[in-house]
Amino acid sequence: MARPKSEDKRNAILAAAIRVIVTQGLSAPTATIAHEAGVANGSLFTYFKTKADLLNQLYLELKTEMGTAALAGLPPDAAIRDQMFHFWSNWMRWATSNPEKRRVMAQLTVSEEITPETRIAAGKSMARIGELLEQVRAYGPMSEAPMGLVAQMMDALVTATENYILGDPDNAEAHSRTGFEALWRIMGSA
Amino acid sequence: MARPKSEDKRNAILAAAIRVIVTQGLSAPTATIAHEAGVANGSLFTYFKTKADLLNQLYLELKTEMGTAALAGLPPDAAIRDQMFHFWSNWMRWATSNPEKRRVMAQLTVSEEITPETRIAAGKSMARIGELLEQVRAYGPMSEAPMGLVAQMMDALVTATENYILGDPDNAEAHSRTGFEALWRIMGSA
DNA sequence: CAAAAATGACTGACTAGACAAGCACTAAAA
DNA sequence: TTTTAGTGCTTGTCTAGTCAGTCATTTTTG
Numbered sequence: 001m002a003r004p005k006s007e008d009k010r011n012a013i014l015a016a017a018i019r020v021i022v023t024q025g026l027s028a029p030t031a032t033i034a035h036e037a038g039v040a041n042g043s044l045f046t047y048f049k050t051k052a053d054l055l056n057q058l059y060l061e062l063k064t065e066m067g068t069a070a071l072a073g074l075p076p077d078a079a080i081r082d083q084m085f086h087f088w089s090n091w092m093r094w095a096t097s098n099p100e101k102r103r104v105m106a107q108l109t110v111s112e113e114i115t116p117e118t119r120i121a122a123g124k125s126m127a128r129i130g131e132l133l134e135q136v137r138a139y140g141p142m143s144e145a146p147m148g149l150v151a152q153m154m155d156a157l158v159t160a161t162e163n164y165i166l167g168d169p170d171n172a173e174a175h176s177r178t179g180f181e182a183l184w185r186i187m188g189s190a
Numbered sequence: 191m192a193r194p195k196s197e198d199k200r201n202a203i204l205a206a207a208i209r210v211i212v213t214q215g216l217s218a219p220t221a222t223i224a225h226e227a228g229v230a231n232g233s234l235f236t237y238f239k240t241k242a243d244l245l246n247q248l249y250l251e252l253k254t255e256m257g258t259a260a261l262a263g264l265p266p267d268a269a270i271r272d273q274m275f276h277f278w279s280n281w282m283r284w285a286t287s288n289p290e291k292r293r294v295m296a297q298l299t300v301s302e303e304i305t306p307e308t309r310i311a312a313g314k315s316m317a318r319i320g321e322l323l324e325q326v327r328a329y330g331p332m333s334e335a336p337m338g339l340v341a342q343m344m345d346a347l348v349t350a351t352e353n354y355i356l357g358d359p360d361n362a363e364a365h366s367r368t369g370f371e372a373l374w375r376i377m378g379s380a
Numbered sequence: 381c382a383a384a385a386a387t388g389a390c391t392g393a394c395t396a397g398a399c400a401a402g403c404a405c406t407a408a409a410a
Numbered sequence: 411t412t413t414t415a416g417t418g419c420t421t422g423t424c425t426a427g428t429c430a431g432t433c434a435t436t437t438t439t440g
Contacts (some may be wrong), residue, residue, distance in 0.1 A: 004388095004389085005389070025301075025302040029424080029426085030425080030426065030427085031426085038425090040391045041392060041427090042393095042428080042429085043390055043392095045427065050427080051425095051426065106300065110296065112215045132385085141371070141375065142368075145368045146358075148357070149354045149368060151349045152353060152354050155350070156295075156346035157343060157346060157349060160343045160346035161339070161343075163342060163343075164338060164342050177303075178332075181331070182332070182343060185376055186376060193407090193408055193409045193413075193414045193415045194409080195414090196415090199415095199416095210383080219399060219400085221400090229417090230417040231401090231417080232401085241401090242398065301384065
């Protein structure tokens with residue numbers, strides 16, 4: 001390999017994509033993204049085969065980052081409710097301190113450009129979260145409900161709470177707590 | 191006005207837009223929509239000034255239709271929980287029997303093309319729903335929480351439940367019930 | 381240790397195609 | 411006869427992706 005691709009440049013493109021998409025939406029021209037990243041139009045395509053490829057990789061990166069952040073420092077021996085609250089708080093903190101990433105995630109989640117394969121790969125990085133949720137559900141009022149529905153509901157509550165916090169960041173802490181209590185009322189056991 | 195615009199044609203365009211957008215996404219060409227509606231390319235623009243205008247009107251129409259459907263036959267003297275359940279069931283039924291409209295709504299909700307004005311107008315048509323929700327909230331565990339957060343959570347739960355039903359329509363009834371019970375655990379009082 | 385050859389990342393002008401909207405014209409209503 | 415809806419071809423703009431050539435970096439060779 002004569003001249004290695006630089007990880008820096010790849011990251012610069014992904015970061016630029018976030019900044020541009022947040023203001024222009026997913027239809028933002030690749031040229032704009034390349035320019036924002038300080039890279040030539042054509043270079044973008046040496047790092048990402050197509051625009052769709054760029055979007056898929058961005059989605060994967062964001063989802064993984066979010067999952068990692070949410071699980072950071074989870075106390076493995078604490079009561080399940082405390083673990084869940086820790087997890088919830090991490091997630092909220094990440095979301096509120098990365099509003100642009102959150103917005104872009106929301107757009108990508110709904111986009112047709114994201115392939116099922118990417119969604120599955122993204123799901124894998126959430127495996128640990130699934131286990132946790134499974135334990136929570138098993139002894140609560142949702143024990144009979146299908147896991148998929150429970151997972152979607154949690155996701156929905158997270159997103160709703162995050163969205164609301166975005167509009168009133170000063171009371172983030174209180175809203176986060178309200179959200180968690182709602183979640184726990186839905187599926188928790190004690 | 192010498193020759194009146196036909197309401198039929200307008201509706202044909204909106205209906206065609208739904209059909210086309212559901213398969214092609216919001217970037218679907220206006221030409222395709224016009225063709226699907228059995229109308230010339232240019233005619234579309236006598237009914238809708240721009241493509242964005244078309245999307246905004248479609249959003250408004252769908253949101254209004256959904257709101258109306260959800261409130262149909264609401265028993266005004268029944269217990270508040272029963273009213274809420276009636277409302278929830280209506281909403282679910284509308285969603286499951288109009289999957290394409292639901293999908294298009296989801297796309298429009300997130301789209302940058304929809305103006306704040308349109309969103310506000312759409313909110314107005316939901317006023318009655320707001321009152322109902324207000325009564326529910328007032329005596330439950332969410333009485334201290336801001337109304338906006340409560341509304342977003344309900345919306346999130348509706349959407350999550352709808353989405354899940356879409357993937358397993360055979361058990362729609364059971365899932366709908368599960369969803370409502372979750373909602374009631376969050377904010378109901380008895 | 382040159383130096384030159386091989387490699388492939390990088391550039392940005394360019395192309396081919398798509399699309400929203402305009403327009404000149406025709407048909408229908410009043 | 412006037413006015414406006416309706417038509418579908420045309421136009422100007424925009425954009426994803428290409429490509430011929432350049433240049434930084436590594437590898438080979440005398």
